Amino acid sequence: MIFKHIERQIKKDVFLFEIKVKTDANYFINIIDEKLKEKNNAYTTNVKGDMTGWKAFNDDIKLHTVIQDAFIYLSKHRTFRFMQFKDSWGIRKKTFDSTIEHDHQTAHLSGVLYLSDNSPELVFPELNISVEPHCLTLVLFSPILKHLSPPNKSEDTKYAVAFNLENKPIGYI
DSSP states (O other): OOSOOOOOOOOOOOOEEEEEOOSOHHHHHHHHHHHHHHOOOTTSSSEESEEOOTTTTTTOHHHHHHHHHHHHHHTTTOOOOSEEEEEEEEEEEOTTOEEEEEOOTTSSEEEEEEOSOOOOOEEETTTTEEEOOOTTEEEEEOTTSOEEEOOOOSSSOEEEEEEEEEEOOTTOO
């Protein structure tokens, strides 16, 4: 028996940061290419292209450093603390590959580190904006935001590392 049923839209604050970072893009690209030989989730997820396993970069020190440096840089705008990697996967998109519209509602923060300059853009329909992928651009955004990437019309391969972070309570083991 249902005692109460409520359906309504609510206004919720969201964020999106796009920043340039310093790291070695080829380091990540080489790892993606190697990990795709081991495990390839190609075309089985929202990514309609080559994708590594979900936790491919969770323990990668270079990715941790990139994110930590970004948090320090952004600390005057927003506080990000006690975060740990929930998922982090490599993406390789060839001609006509895309990402269908989705969100990451189970995370506390989502992001993508672009490793090449190849289009197509990352589209956020609810914000009515797009982010052009540029090598070593890091995009951090609210995981409730729906996003997609149209088919790659270029013959160049697009590389990126996408990730979800979750809150890490003090004393978490």
